[in-house]
Amino acid sequence: MILVTGGAGFIGANFVLDWLKEPNAEGIINLDKLTYAGNLATLASVKNDPRHLFVQGDIGDRALVAKLLKEHQPRAIVNFAAESHVDRSIHGPADFINTNIVGTFNLLECAREYWNGLQAAQKTNFRFHHVSTDEVYGSLLPTAPAFNETHPYEPNSPYSASKAASDHLVRAWFHTYGFPVVTTNCSNNYGPYHFPEKLIPLVILNAINLKPLPIYGDGQQVRDWLYVGDHCSAIRTVLAKGRLGETYNIGGWNEKANIDVVKSICQILDELKPRADGQSYATQITFVNDRPGHDRRYAIDARKIERELGWRPAETFDTGIKKTVQWYLDNPIWVEGVVSGAYRDWLDKQYS
Numbered sequence: 001m002i003l004v005t006g007g008a009g010f011i012g013a014n015f016v017l018d019w020l021k022e023p024n025a026e027g028i029i030n031l032d033k034l035t036y037a038g039n040l041a042t043l044a045s046v047k048n049d050p051r052h053l054f055v056q057g058d059i060g061d062r063a064l065v066a067k068l069l070k071e072h073q074p075r076a077i078v079n080f081a082a083e084s085h086v087d088r089s090i091h092g093p094a095d096f097i098n099t100n101i102v103g104t105f106n107l108l109e110c111a112r113e114y115w116n117g118l119q120a121a122q123k124t125n126f127r128f129h130h131v132s133t134d135e136v137y138g139s140l141l142p143t144a145p146a147f148n149e150t151h152p153y154e155p156n157s158p159y160s161a162s163k164a165a166s167d168h169l170v171r172a173w174f175h176t177y178g179f180p181v182v183t184t185n186c187s188n189n190y191g192p193y194h195f196p197e198k199l200i201p202l203v204i205l206n207a208i209n210l211k212p213l214p215i216y217g218d219g220q221q222v223r224d225w226l227y228v229g230d231h232c233s234a235i236r237t238v239l240a241k242g243r244l245g246e247t248y249n250i251g252g253w254n255e256k257a258n259i260d261v262v263k264s265i266c267q268i269l270d271e272l273k274p275r276a277d278g279q280s281y282a283t284q285i286t287f288v289n290d291r292p293g294h295d296r297r298y299a300i301d302a303r304k305i306e307r308e309l310g311w312r313p314a315e316t317f318d319t320g321i322k323k324t325v326q327w328y329l330d331n332p333i334w335v336e337g338v339v340s341g342a343y344r345d346w347l348d349k350q351y352s
């Protein structure tokens with residue numbers, strides 16, 4: 001088996017669903033705290049799959065993690081669990097410190113103890129895969145080269161600082177204890193089952209509900225967009241073939257300014273679900289106050305994973321964004337489930 005943490009969140013759940021599509025896949029123990037971002041509805045199709053064991057719990061709960069490791073003897077851990085939203089980290093950083101730093105520390109310690117007790121062959125094969133972000137590298141000037149794996153860490157938000165800290169812990173556990181880790185730092189993901197606090201799903205849902213499409217500042221901030229299915233295939237590749245102690249940057253080769261991302265979504269919706277009044281969804285675009293400390297540009301140089309492990313993304317932004325918009329139109333029941341009172345409270349807090 002493998003132990004996946006945060007497997008009820010956006011990327012973790014896509015990873016679980018993707019993994020279990022393979023008929024001969026190893027089983028998954030899915031440990032997730034079910035914060036506001038965790039959603040069992042995303043995992044409904046594998047609810048009765050005997051290869052999927054869901055456990056509600058915290059990565060920082062050492063007794064629980066030790067028990068799961070002892071009982072199920074996984075050959076790898078893939079750590080997705082985190083607080084992941086920059087804007088929430090600005091309003092309240094404490095959860096980010098607790099889960100992303102202290103939680104990762106506790107998970108590492110439990111995993112190291114378990115690994116220490118394994119037989120030689122299992123010990124050699126064991127992997128701890130830490131999923132991280134390009135945001136740890138800070139912000140790029142418009143013409144600067146994209147982030148490669150040796151770029152200095154310069155995190156600017158409470159979120160990215162907490163992820164940077166976790167990356168450093170993972171690195172230190174390799175160098176100090178020989179604990180077998182790999183780390184991946186990826187760009188902005190998008191795709192099915194994305195919680196609509198993040199730009200792309202927020203804009204799709206606000207658009208079809210005829211609400212304003214909020215663009216922070218001048219909308220010229222640049223992100224690299226990675227389709228979530230491509231991220232899952234990259235993680236599988238690194239888990240299978242990545243060199244121990246290494247980090248791999250994962251990106252989609254899709255640098256886009258936010259305003260252009262939003263205009264693309266509007267254009268697709270204009271075709272797929274035209275507004276009753278014949279106007280474009282782009283008329284709903286509204287410029288709002290900028291995010292404090294807003295990073296101007298992220299860009300990923302993903303040549304290392306391509307060169308060493310032969311991975312490349314399958315989707316372009318055009319193909320990925322069309323699939324994503326269509327998915328939100330096709331899945332109103334999932335959407336209804338996440339647009340709860342708590343979600344509306346968040347929108348009031350952030351956008352009022």
Ligand code: NAD
Nearest residue numbers: 006008009010011033034035037038058059081082133189
């Ligand atoms: P998400 O917020 O959608 O999901 C996080 C999941 O972790 C949720 O299911 C939540 O319940 C769970 N969780 C939170 N705290 C926990 C704890 N203490 N113990 C156990 N489970 C806990 O996040 P995501 O977008 O799926 O991101 C997954 C990982 O990928 C994170 O580590 C994030 O930093 C990283 N990442 C995300 C992106 C992106 O664009 N979404 C980009 C780069 C890196």
Ligand code: TYD
Nearest residue numbers: 086188197198199200214215216221223258
């Ligand atoms: P987001 O999806 O929150 O991801 P991240 O902050 O991790 O990159 O935001 C993506 C970009 O979109 C970022 O530059 C902030 C911007 N943004 C808006 O302009 N409006 C919004 O309502 C949101 C949520 C984000």
